[in-house]
Amino acid sequence: MVQPSKSTATQDELQSFYQDLAPNSLGALWTVQERTLVNEPKSKAVAHLWPWRELRPRAMKAAELVGTQDAERRVLMLLNPGLEGRVATTNSLFSGLQIVMPGEAARAHRHTPAALRFVIESQGGYTTVEGDKVPMRPGDLVLTPNWTWHDHGNDTDEPMIWLDGLDLPLVNMLEAMFYESYPEDVQPITQPLDSTLGRYGSGVLTPAWQTSDGAHSPLMHYPWGKSKEALLRLAPDAEGSPYDAIILEYSNPATGGSVMPTMACHVQLLRPGEHTMAHRHTSSAIYHVVEGEGTSVVDGQRMDWESKDVFCVPGWAYHEHINRSSSEPALLFSFSDIPVLRSLNLLREQSHPQDYQPEG
Numbered sequence: 001m002v003q004p005s006k007s008t009a010t011q012d013e014l015q016s017f018y019q020d021l022a023p024n025s026l027g028a029l030w031t032v033q034e035r036t037l038v039n040e041p042k043s044k045a046v047a048h049l050w051p052w053r054e055l056r057p058r059a060m061k062a063a064e065l066v067g068t069q070d071a072e073r074r075v076l077m078l079l080n081p082g083l084e085g086r087v088a089t090t091n092s093l094f095s096g097l098q099i100v101m102p103g104e105a106a107r108a109h110r111h112t113p114a115a116l117r118f119v120i121e122s123q124g125g126y127t128t129v130e131g132d133k134v135p136m137r138p139g140d141l142v143l144t145p146n147w148t149w150h151d152h153g154n155d156t157d158e159p160m161i162w163l164d165g166l167d168l169p170l171v172n173m174l175e176a177m178f179y180e181s182y183p184e185d186v187q188p189i190t191q192p193l194d195s196t197l198g199r200y201g202s203g204v205l206t207p208a209w210q211t212s213d214g215a216h217s218p219l220m221h222y223p224w225g226k227s228k229e230a231l232l233r234l235a236p237d238a239e240g241s242p243y244d245a246i247i248l249e250y251s252n253p254a255t256g257g258s259v260m261p262t263m264a265c266h267v268q269l270l271r272p273g274e275h276t277m278a279h280r281h282t283s284s285a286i287y288h289v290v291e292g293e294g295t296s297v298v299d300g301q302r303m304d305w306e307s308k309d310v311f312c313v314p315g316w317a318y319h320e321h322i323n324r325s326s327s328e329p330a331l332l333f334s335f336s337d338i339p340v341l342r343s344l345n346l347l348r349e350q351s352h353p354q355d356y357q358p359e360g
């Protein structure tokens, strides 16, 4: 019969054995086992809220002080207080606030981190993606997938501000970062205006003469009007998710899957007074409040939010959402690393045993 064996070494023998390992680039797994193979994840990232009233004046100040000649991208990074020293908003995701002033252009470049833009303030302005000029209006979602050329421009009289979302921390962790500047400041427009919206924007009808490799959505522009209309149509009758109320995923029209292989985007509606149940999952998410006011409780921490605020929910942290208004819906945009965890068979979800957190 086999059974665990007893250690026979003296303390001195053990000490000298361990001391000999490090200089030889070796280590004893059994001495770090408990902190390596933990029972469940505990993110170093913490729940955090960035209020719009703190963000906007600082974005404007950045625009006053720094030109786009000196800043390839004028982005205020949303840095997680638990991840000091890292360029990260959650463990795998980065978010920032980008501002482009009237008459300004942000130079064309491309990189392997994929990016999305959720427009907060704009009278027009655009992002050009692979020769396709995509107009950007408040609430629009614009994609610049992995290794696509993109530049931004503001040809209006008002500042443009949007939320950037990137998988930058993940790509850095995988050591798969590549970056390239376009030979000119601005890439030529080679497609009819907003061409991907023309081809794929109906959502259910896709061009039969074109194929897509499915790696990322062929649609670069998800206008706000359609997202909001879909939510409002469902809100009166649909049951929705117990954890997220009326929640819709922005989908790749060619596959029905997530918009990009590393990030999923969602928009959700909390009906007046609605309080969702608490759950947690291994994916992390960054939320932007499009309209309304409410509270999210994340790992027991209450975060009161209002229109245009940004907050993050680390992986495996219990969270629930409350719409504080008794008359108006609350609309949230969010992006997450769900596709990464799902494709690696690491996506887990758990309901709170009491349905709600004690603080909720």
Ligand SMILES: [Fe+2]
Residues within 6 Å of the ligand: 109, 110, 111, 115, 150
């Ligand atoms: Fe970029």
Ligand SMILES: [Fe+2]
Residues within 6 Å of the ligand: 243, 279, 280, 281, 319
């Ligand atoms: Fe969730």
